[in-house]
Amino acid sequence: MMKFTYKFSLLVFILLSIFSYAQEKKQFSNVSTILQNIIPNIKTDFWVLIHKNYGKDNVIKQSGAVKDYISQSSGFNIGIAEEDEFYYIVYSSGGKTEYITNLDGLKKFIGKVDDIQDAAIFATTEGYIIDEEFRDIAGNYYEDKSNYYLDLGKLTSKECPYQKKHFTLTVSKSAGTITNVKDNGSYIELYNKKCTNNPRLLKIEKKEEHKDEPKKSTRSTKRK
Known part of the structure; x- marks a missing residue:
């Protein structure tokens, strides 16, 4: 029984190691x-x-x-x-x-998509980008037997605010197409002085508005 348990544990360890290795992201x-x-x-x-x-x-x-x-x-x-x-x-x-x-x-x-480089280039033709400055979140990948998984960025706004979001794309090895897109949210959001929707600017304007408001009279009126 102990021999069987040892073999089973060893098999589980090997399978977990292989799975962990397969899931390891590379930039x-x-x-x-x-x-x-x-x-x-x-x-x-x-x-x-x-x-x-x-x-x-x-x-x-x-x-x-x-x-x-x-x-x-x-x-x-x-x-x-x-x-x-x-x-x-x-x-x-x-x-x-x-x-x-x-x-x-x-x-x-x-x-046809033959390797991870092809998959990355194919994704860029769909509007995604390899962000070399932020490769940990928008320039890496891993793969398994069936798919490539790419973490890439996308420039979603050049206006106010300048914004980049990051996504995880699943690219099928057999079909060479994107089969799933996971939106991971924004990782860059930049405002400048010209941005009318700049949160910092709005706070300043709000403070100035309060300053310009006439002060309410605190004098009380006596009853006769």
Whole structure:
């Protein structure tokens, strides 16, 4: 009986260890690394991933013998980007040079979701972002046999207040689609002086209103 109990306990421990390992979250390294892991869904003569920052082209990845191409003035981002910063892809298929400068084109270039990098890129085409500054809540993932689980952010307002929320997305490995979205709430909410709905500003205005109100007379009237 003791031998059976020992074996059973050992089996439970192993299964729990495997489950815990499978649930361990890993952070995405950075946007460039994710994009470098792209495997095109089409046959290409060559393809090159370019990061353009303040007018300067930096080749991030090159596959095949690259021919002359035209530097692009716009592109895509899958994370929080600085102003005048974006990525674009140049590729040749059947001798014809093509350019990818938006997320829809990137999605078609990747095709089916084959790994976690593809899943992350696919999610960004649906409006989510990999927030490198807050990877603990909006830039990590884990997976099991059936799904990828990604914690990503989304810019929900550029107006007052500037706001970012974070979500947990379930991406099916077999279908390559998002099957569930869990809203985890806001993790950034920024107000500035121009925001009419700034809580701090409203408190100040309320105090000023009270100051301007005429003081009530405290003098009592005597009865005759």
